[in-house]
Amino acid sequence: MNEDTKLDAAFSALAHPARRAILARLAQGAATVNVLAEPLDMSLPAVSKHIRVLENAGLISRGKDAQFRPCTLNAQTLETVANWTDQYRYIWEARFDAMDNILGSMKGNKDE
């Protein structure tokens, strides 16, 4: 899978609040499908589908323990996303730099 396609899958997986909730839960450690489903207001098959989306996007991995399928967070994929957004960091920081300059010159004027 090429980089662009990976980003498509990751961003689109992150676009649903239930899926972000699942990731937030997994940040605290592995969990089974039932545990992940418990706080979510939807049927188990719906959760199962969300989990598959996350897995296909490389955001989680699944194990096998008896009849349980414990999920674990795959944070490296989130790092890929972070790296993408970081391309633009200098732009949103420039806004604050500009603000700093304005505040700085105001302070300068006041001092002089």
Place this chain on the structure above:
Amino acid sequence: MNEDTKLDAAFSALAHPARRAILARLAQGAATVNVLAEPLDMSLPAVSKHIRVLENAGLISRGKDAQFRPCTLNAQTLETVANWTDQYRYIWEARFDAMDNILGSMKGNKDE
């Protein structure tokens, strides 16, 4: 619009390569719809829709100059996305910390 809904819109807007290409172009400065459409392999109305998606997600803003509607990047929204992913940074960094520890202890063994 609440924080969760904003993230839904932002992530889902970022999930399409054409839209990421538009943002990449806008990082170099404002551009009209026609200019943004030029490198994209799709009709102008299709681009128009993508632009609307980006605008609704707060990722771009549009101006008005005669019959042109110049678009500009709204990097603050990307910052919101970056802040969300940053929640998980300690997790993907932990992987490298663990690696460092392994490498560190190997080096330690070698030295002793």
Place this chain on the structure above:
DNA sequence: TCTTTATTTAACCATTTGGTTATTTAGTCA
């Protein structure tokens, strides 16, 4: 073996998405 638990799959449905072509709107310029 029979039952229970965990999870997935199947079948279905409504809505959204991403594209198209044709048309319309708005502004410029000769």
Place this chain on the structure above:
DNA sequence: TGACTAAATAACCAAATGGTTAAATAAAGA
């Protein structure tokens, strides 16, 4: 005014998404 340019809107379509309920699969436990 009339022709041209930029962009949006309308109408349409196929495919994907996100949910449902019912049924199937797989492993554990009595």
